Amino acid sequence: MNFEYSDEQRMLADSANRLGADLWPSSDRLKLLANFDDLTARTAAQMAELGWLMLPIAEDDGGLGGSAVDVMAIMEGVGRHLIPTSYVANAVLVPALVSGDPAAADLLAAIGEGSSKAAAGLLEPDGGYDLGWVECAATGNGADWTLTGEKLHVEDGADADWFVVTAKTDAGISLFLVRADAPGLTVSRFRAIDQHRHARLKLDGVTAVLIGEAGAALPRVELAVDKAICAHLAEAVGSMEAALAATLEYLRTRKQFGVAIGSFQSLQHRAVDMAIALEEARSMSYRATLSLGLPAAERRRVVSAAKARVGQCGLYVGRQAVQLHGGVGFSDELIISHHLKRQMMLDCAYGSAEHHVARFVALQVLGA
Amino acid sequence: MDLDFTPAELAFRDEVRAFFAKTVPAEWLTRVRAGLRLEPADLIAYQKALAAKGWGAPTWPVEYGGPGWTPAQNYIFESESARAGAPIQFHQGLELIGPIIFTYGSQELKDRYLPGIINADDWWCQGYSEPGAGSDLASLRTTAVRDGDHYVLNGQKMWTSYAQVASHMFVLARTSQEPKRQQGISLLLVDMKTPGIAIRKIETMDEKYTTNEVFLDDVRVPAGNLVGTEGKGWEYGKVLLDRERMVCSATAIHLPQVLDGVRDAARTRKVGGVPLIETPAFAAQLAQLEIEAMALETMVLRLLADLASGADSGPRGSMVKLRWSDLYQRATALWMDALGPEAAHFRALEGEAPADMPDGMQGALYSRVTSIYGGSSEIQHNIIARRALGL
Numbered sequence: 106m107n108f109e110y111s112d113e114q115r116m117l118a119d120s121a122n123r124l125g126a127d128l129w130p131s132s133d134r135l136k137l138l139a140n141f142d143d144l145t146a147r148t149a150a151q152m153a154e155l156g157w158l159m160l161p162i163a164e165d166d167g168g169l170g171g172s173a174v175d176v177m178a179i180m181e182g183v184g185r186h187l188i189p190t191s192y193v194a195n196a197v198l199v200p201a202l203v204s205g206d207p208a209a210a211d212l213l214a215a216i217g218e219g220s221s222k223a224a225a226g227l228l229e230p231d232g233g234y235d236l237g238w239v240e241c242a243a244t245g246n247g248a249d250w251t252l253t254g255e256k257l258h259v260e261d262g263a264d265a266d267w268f269v270v271t272a273k274t275d276a277g278i279s280l281f282l283v284r285a286d287a288p289g290l291t292v293s294r295f296r297a298i299d300q301h302r303h304a305r306l307k308l309d310g311v312t313a314v315l316i317g318e319a320g321a322a323l324p325r326v327e328l329a330v331d332k333a334i335c336a337h338l339a340e341a342v343g344s345m346e347a348a349l350a351a352t353l354e355y356l357r358t359r360k361q362f363g364v365a366i367g368s369f370q371s372l373q374h375r376a377v378d379m380a381i382a383l384e385e386a387r388s389m390s391y392r393a394t395l396s397l398g399l400p401a402a403e404r405r406r407v408v409s410a411a412k413a414r415v416g417q418c419g420l421y422v423g424r425q426a427v428q429l430h431g432g433v434g435f436s437d438e439l440i441i442s443h444h445l446k447r448q449m450m451l452d453c454a455y456g457s458a459e460h461h462v463a464r465f466v467a468l469q470v471l472g473a
Numbered sequence: 474m475d476l477d478f479t480p481a482e483l484a485f486r487d488e489v490r491a492f493f494a495k496t497v498p499a500e501w502l503t504r505v506r507a508g509l510r511l512e513p514a515d516l517i518a519y520q521k522a523l524a525a526k527g528w529g530a531p532t533w534p535v536e537y538g539g540p541g542w543t544p545a546q547n548y549i550f551e552s553e554s555a556r557a558g559a560p561i562q563f564h565q566g567l568e569l570i571g572p573i574i575f576t577y578g579s580q581e582l583k584d585r586y587l588p589g590i591i592n593a594d595d596w597w598c599q600g601y602s603e604p605g606a607g608s609d610l611a612s613l614r615t616t617a618v619r620d621g622d623h624y625v626l627n628g629q630k631m632w633t634s635y636a637q638v639a640s641h642m643f644v645l646a647r648t649s650q651e652p653k654r655q656q657g658i659s660l661l662l663v664d665m666k667t668p669g670i671a672i673r674k675i676e677t678m679d680e681k682y683t684t685n686e687v688f689l690d691d692v693r694v695p696a697g698n699l700v701g702t703e704g705k706g707w708e709y710g711k712v713l714l715d716r717e718r719m720v721c722s723a724t725a726i727h728l729p730q731v732l733d734g735v736r737d738a739a740r741t742r743k744v745g746g747v748p749l750i751e752t753p754a755f756a757a758q759l760a761q762l763e764i765e766a767m768a769l770e771t772m773v774l775r776l777l778a779d780l781a782s783g784a785d786s787g788p789r790g791s792m793v794k795l796r797w798s799d800l801y802q803r804a805t806a807l808w809m810d811a812l813g814p815e816a817a818h819f820r821a822l823e824g825e826a827p828a829d830m831p832d833g834m835q836g837a838l839y840s841r842v843t844s845i846y847g848g849s850s851e852i853q854h855n856i857i858a859r860r861a862l863g864l
């Protein structure tokens with residue numbers, strides 16, 4: 106048993122912290138957000154230069170074949186500095202979805218060098234977060250397919266050049282690759298409260314390329330999403346750590362009634378509960394990430410447990426960080442509210458705590 | 474002991490219900506349900522409609538323009554307002570400064586300012602908090618120095634909500650330095666057009682323009698705009714402790730509106746092809762909130778009964794505020810769950826966002842400040858410990 110980073114992973118963590126401190130300093134968030142497009146472009150360029158985009162791509166696909174723990178080392182830094190990046194969707198989720206298929210070789214090369222971005226459309230209007238709820242229809246055969254349907258939400262998909270989407274063929278749930286500018290595809294773009302940019306897709310006879318075997322996509326989709334979830338868990342942990350650190354600093358320096366407010370026992374106890382929530386979340390993040398190689402049912406059980414619990418812990422820490430800061434915590438001029446908003450959206454992404462508790466019920470409580 | 478209304482109260486309820494049915498436009502509904510304030514222009518129009526009916530100041534005595542209602546009538550009015558999707562009236566004039574003016578102000582101040590509050594010709598904002606004086610308000614440092622017929626104000630106020638639209642501000646400022654910090658504080662009424670007032674918007678996490686910093690630089694206020702006696706301003710706040718039971722009660726009575734919003738969102742959206750509201754896990758969470766909301770409603774009724782009989786209800790207003798802010802936060806968090814993946818679609822970069830999403834999400838964000846403003850939850854706990862439990 107070993108919960109330590111290797112030297113290489115420590116270097117990744119260090120470089121993530123440097124990139125964050127350099128491009129996304131916490132002191133003037135609103136000014137950074139006013140310059141969003143430029144800063145995110147510079148962030149993506151640096152990530153490409155550092156090899157991060159290549160890291161999660163398998164060696165057989167021409168990537169560096171980095172491990173989930175390597176990704177964790179980066180993502181804790183992303184969370185700590187609240188870097189609004191599409192890294193998880195683009196460089197973790199999509200490569201895991203399309204890995205091994207020659208039809209995706211060009212796409213993976215482009216993702217790895219940072220010349221294209223991709224995102225995955227896996228959720229539909231009546232399915233909630235259920236990856237197996239697919240009504241989008243695929244017709245055709247061989248290299249020649251067209252898709253018709255709707256994808257309700259594409260995480261970090263607003264600026265994607267390519268979409269990987271699920272659709273149903275006669276054989277069942279399958280994966281397809283679609284160009285963002287394909288005729289018949291309507292992309293609606295949205296901004297979330299944490300500044301991430303997402304998309305909704307309407308597909309009306311859109312030309313697509315089949316990825317992998319028709320009808321056999323669901324297990325691959327579930328594994329890829331579990332990997333993306335683990336990257337998000339690490340991001341949540343990094344963000345919680347930063348929010349707690351800023352709160353402790355505030356408790357030590359803010360004075361009311363003639364004393365530092367950190368001298369009040371009720372606030373001390375709250376800070377302790379935040380520290381416990383962070384420790385709990387970190388433990389669950391490690392546990393889920395280290396379980397990604399287990400058989401599917403066991404892996405999904407652990408990942409769902411971690412997703413639910415880290416979501417709850419993250420919301421607790423984010424909300425209490427705002428509460429203990431009082432009015433300035435609610436203002437957007439401090440970094441604190443931005444941590445809470447990211448925690449709120451991380452809890453939703455790839456399934457809310459509620460969804461994952463339900464999945465856990467099916468796998469453990471009823472399924473065992 | 475009974476929960477029944479008298480025939481006269483039931484007749485009053487029908488009258489109120491009919492009034493709201495023709496006064497409240499449907500387009501207010503999702504904002505109101507999310508617990509969000511309407512835009513100032515809408516709130517002014519609403520207040521003017523109430524004033525025209527003679528209901529502009531539901532809790533005020535008749536002699537100052539109130540309808541002279543009993544607490545039961547006030548409850549009926551608020552619950553019918555909630556039922557109809559009406560907003561809560563803007564409270565800073567009606568519930569915060571109005572009662573202080575009619576209790577402690579000169580006849581001249583009463584004549585000058587009370588009608589403007591009822592008719593929404595004036596909009597009041599509160600100049601209390603400062604950068605160094607939040608929960609510890611008595612440490613405020615803004616000064617008011619007498620100069621002939623004027624007081625000259627200097628200092629900085631913070632969290633002054635709606636200063637950007639207000640015509641007037643009531644300000645706590647120090648008129649003398651006394652050994653006890655609560656002494657030497659005076660209450661002044663300030664016209665926002667007075668030279669020397671500068672406003673800076675504070676960006677807040679709900680992306681809604683509500684609150685400001687207000688800088689006071691040699692602001693000259695006529696001495697006649699002092700409320701009551703110089704140096705006694707701190708004590709005038711006490712009249713509000715009693716009245717804030719009404720404010721807390723009104724917000725609590727409106728809580729079912731939020732639950733209606735959650736219920737609608739959960740009916741609209743499907744999971745696995747089934748309306749979310751029919752899934753046992755979600756239904757159980759909503760039921761839990763409904764149960765706690767019922768407890769809160771009954772707490773409010775007991776509070777109003779105390780008010781009717783003139784009994785001291787101690788710090789039960791604090792209890793209502795704590796329970797309400799907790800329920801509002803949890804209800805809007807559940808609303809977010811009901812939005813599902815669309816919770817990430819806050820603003821459309823082009824085109825339109827889902828119909829109820831921006832309001833539901835803004836409510837979830839805004840809800841976080843309700844356990845901070847008006848005496849934070851931590852301060853409310855202190856009040857209850859001290860006043861009710863003798864600790």
